[in-house]
Amino acid sequence: MPEYMLSVNHVENEPTPTAEETQRAFKEVDAFNTRLQEAGAWVFAGGLMPRETATTVDNSNGDELVVDGPFAETKEWLGGFWVIEAPDLDAALRWAHEGSQACAGKVEVRPFQAG
Amino acid sequence: MTAPSDFDAAVERVFRDEFGRVVASLARRFGDLDLAEDAASEALAIALEKWRDEGVPPNPGGWLTTTATRRALDRLRRESHRDDKQQQAHMIHDPEPHEPTGPVTDDRLRLIFTCCHPALAPEARVALTLRLLGGLTVAEIAAAFLVPETTMAQRITRAKRKIAGAGIPYRVPGLSDLPVRLAGVLAVLYLVFNEGYLASSGDAPVRRELSGEAIRLTRVLRSLLPDQPEVTGLLALMLLSDARRDSRFAGGDLVPLRDQDRGGWEQALIAEGHALVRECLARERATGAPPGRYQLLAAINAVHTDARDAADTDWAQIAALYELLVRIDGSPIVRLNRAVAIAELDGPEVALAEVDRLGPLGLDRYHAWHATRADLLRRLGRSAESRSAYDAAIETAGNEAERAWLARRRDTLVGGAPESS
Numbered sequence: 001m002p003e004y005m006l007s008v009n010h011v012e013n014e015p016t017p018t019a020e021e022t023q024r025a026f027k028e029v030d031a032f033n034t035r036l037q038e039a040g041a042w043v044f045a046g047g048l049m050p051r052e053t054a055t056t057v058d059n060s061n062g063d064e065l066v067v068d069g070p071f072a073e074t075k076e077w078l079g080g081f082w083v084i085e086a087p088d089l090d091a092a093l094r095w096a097h098e099g100s101q102a103c104a105g106k107v108e109v110r111p112f113q114a115g
Numbered sequence: 116m117t118a119p120s121d122f123d124a125a126v127e128r129v130f131r132d133e134f135g136r137v138v139a140s141l142a143r144r145f146g147d148l149d150l151a152e153d154a155a156s157e158a159l160a161i162a163l164e165k166w167r168d169e170g171v172p173p174n175p176g177g178w179l180t181t182t183a184t185r186r187a188l189d190r191l192r193r194e195s196h197r198d199d200k201q202q203q204a205h206m207i208h209d210p211e212p213h214e215p216t217g218p219v220t221d222d223r224l225r226l227i228f229t230c231c232h233p234a235l236a237p238e239a240r241v242a243l244t245l246r247l248l249g250g251l252t253v254a255e256i257a258a259a260f261l262v263p264e265t266t267m268a269q270r271i272t273r274a275k276r277k278i279a280g281a282g283i284p285y286r287v288p289g290l291s292d293l294p295v296r297l298a299g300v301l302a303v304l305y306l307v308f309n310e311g312y313l314a315s316s317g318d319a320p321v322r323r324e325l326s327g328e329a330i331r332l333t334r335v336l337r338s339l340l341p342d343q344p345e346v347t348g349l350l351a352l353m354l355l356s357d358a359r360r361d362s363r364f365a366g367g368d369l370v371p372l373r374d375q376d377r378g379g380w381e382q383a384l385i386a387e388g389h390a391l392v393r394e395c396l397a398r399e400r401a402t403g404a405p406p407g408r409y410q411l412l413a414a415i416n417a418v419h420t421d422a423r424d425a426a427d428t429d430w431a432q433i434a435a436l437y438e439l440l441v442r443i444d445g446s447p448i449v450r451l452n453r454a455v456a457i458a459e460l461d462g463p464e465v466a467l468a469e470v471d472r473l474g475p476l477g478l479d480r481y482h483a484w485h486a487t488r489a490d491l492l493r494r495l496g497r498s499a500e501s502r503s504a505y506d507a508a509i510e511t512a513g514n515e516a517e518r519a520w521l522a523r524r525r526d527t528l529v530g531g532a533p534e535s536s
Contacts, residue, residue: 002208002282088208088284089234090292111281 003043003112004092007081008105010051021104028102036084041095047080079105083112125171130159131331133176134250137183139222142285146206148275150187152247158183159250207278209285223248224339225285227332231300232283239274240303241310246271248335249328259310259325297340301349301409304333308353312360326357344395348410351391355416358384369520373425385420392417411440430459447476451484463494482511486521498528 017025036042051070058065070077082099086092092109100107134155141151158179172178207229230243238260245251251259257267277283288296311325333350340346362379363370370376395410406414415436422428437453451473458466470488478484485508492501505525512518 004282086282088286089232089282090284090286090288092282093234109281 001085001087002092002114003083003085004089004095005081005083005110005112006092006096006099007108007110008079008099008103009076009108010079012075017104025103029099032098032102033082035098036082036095041084041086043083043085045080045082048078051077122167126163126166129162129171129175129179130250131328133179134159135223135226135248135332135335136176136221137179138247138250139226140180141183141187142207142226143209143222144184145187145191146209146285148207148247148278150190151183152275154183154187154190155179155250157186161186207285208282221339223335224287227300227336228287228296229278229283229285231296231303232278233296233299234281234283235274235277236270237303237306239270240299241306242267242270243274244303244332245307245328248332251328255324297343297345300336301345304329304336305349305353305409307332308356312356323360326353326360329353330357344398344404345407345409347391348395348407348413351388351395351413352409352416354384354391355388355413355420357381358388358420364516367516367519368523369516371520372419377424380420388413388420389417406439408440408443411436411443415440428459430456434460447473447478448481448483451478451487455487458491458494463491467491467495479507480511482508482513482517482521485511489521489524493524493528501525502528 033042033045036045054070056067056069056071058067080103082095084092084095086095089109089111092111096107096109137155137158138148138151141154142148145151161182162175162179166172166175209225227244227248230247231240235243242256242260245256245259246253253268253271254264256271257264260267287293308326308329311323311327311329330350330353333346333353337346337350358381359372359375361381362375362377392410392413395406395413398404399406399410415433418429418432418436434453434456437449437456440449441453451470454466454469454473457469467488470484470491473484474488485504489501489504489508492498492504502525505521505528509518509521509525512521
């Protein structure tokens with residue numbers, strides 16, 4: 001079965017949600033996760049700590065470089081994601097619509113390379 | 116022996132009719148759009164050679180499908196060393212079993228929903244539909260949309276790669292998704308029609324082939340989905356517009372509806388369009404389902420083409436239809452068209468008030484908004500304002516015929532020239 005990553009990005013200068021909004025999103029995402037699991041579509045999901053906590057390593061030349069900070073300074077960065085199984089893009093898009101509603105944000109859908 | 120030009124025309128007709136069918140059935144059989152497209156093209160090339168000597172066979176569609184299938188099988192055998200992963204990258208996703216379980220679905224219906232999938236960029240949907248279903252060459256599509264051929268080729272290649280890579284299914288959507296997805300397909304077909312009918316840019320005011328192709332594909336869609344009234348509505352809309360095609364221009368100049376020579380309208384198309392609109396009305400009465408946008412636009416065109424002359428137009432009916440349309444789609448452009456009907460019904464002053472409300476909503480970048488204002492201001496005797504509205508319309512108009520017509524209208528204004536005002 002094909003797998004898709006549904007990712008949610010933070011955008012620079014977006015308004016910080018109120019505590020109430022955050023609580024509601026948590027609850028709805030929980031319920032969405034349960035639906036994914038019950039439908040057998042769930043593979044993995046998680047939210048990430050803020051990007052200030054990122055560390056980038058580069059051992060492509062055998063130098064074992066370690067640098068504080070994300071890979072690139074960008075205006076958008078990954079905040080969390082789901083990995084799901086879906087028979088085709090239409091099914092993945094339906095899940096993405098639900099996920100977007102639950103987390104109150106845009107969701108990017110990308111297929112994993114097969115096998 | 117047929118003369119070469121007759122032969123070419125006959126073969127051209129067969130190709131246009133059969134290309135989509137061949138691609139669709141091969142795509143279903145082999146699960147690979149690239150392979151289907153290439154094999155169909157090769158079969159056409161072979162047909163051109165062979166039929167020139169031997170004549171067109173009695174079942175040209177069957178002949179093309181058989182030949183294309185053989186070419187596809189040959190190629191698969193030649194490429195069988197390709198590893199699975201590489202092959203997988205080209206496969207389209209066909210979630211349904213190949214044994215038909217219910218009524219047999221024409222594969223072209225799957226293909227059109229795949230080509231017009233909302234996950235593809237709008238310009239890619241148009242290009243794919245014309246290439247795979249219409250059988251137009253990449254060069255023809257590039258020329259029609261005024262982009263370099265390499266750009267168009269990349270657009271199509273990228274779209275096919277996304278279909279395979281992202282798993283866009285080769286399937287007719289289920290009942291719950293059908294209305295939204297069908298609206299997407301109709302939007303693509305209407306865009307193709309309008310590109311040929313209005314020609315948003317460039318000097319050739321009419322690119323007839325594109326409109327003809329859109330009508331042909333809409334006929335195919337209607338034969339596949341006879342119970343969808345919006346498909347019927349779109350076909351009627353296209354026919355009723357196309358019937359007036361030749362009357363819209365005189366020596367490269369635009370002729371507005373009210374000045375068109377109604378004797379030049381194609382009566383056969385109008386009759387067919389009217390019959391389709393009546394069919395939609397009867398269905399609406401039987402089902403109680405309110406008409407969608409294409410049915411309403413078709414009905415508006417039916418009222419226009421029903422009038423013996425411009426003065427005979429039933430503007431009350433047209434305004435009422437636009438009222439229904441605004442309820443479905445309250446966009447500024449629909450409201451602008453409603454304002455034109457209001458001008459005929461309630462006078463230019465009432466219409467101008469509504470038109471002026473629409474400028475700040477983004478229409479002030481649109482030539483038709485300026486042209487409508489100019490016309491209303493002229494009728495109100497406000498010549499100086501009318502003149503500058505014409506200037507703005509000329510500045511934003513997309514093609515030469517339109518600019519020429521607007522300049523002529525402007526130059527007939529009496530007095531009120533900027534320097535004398």
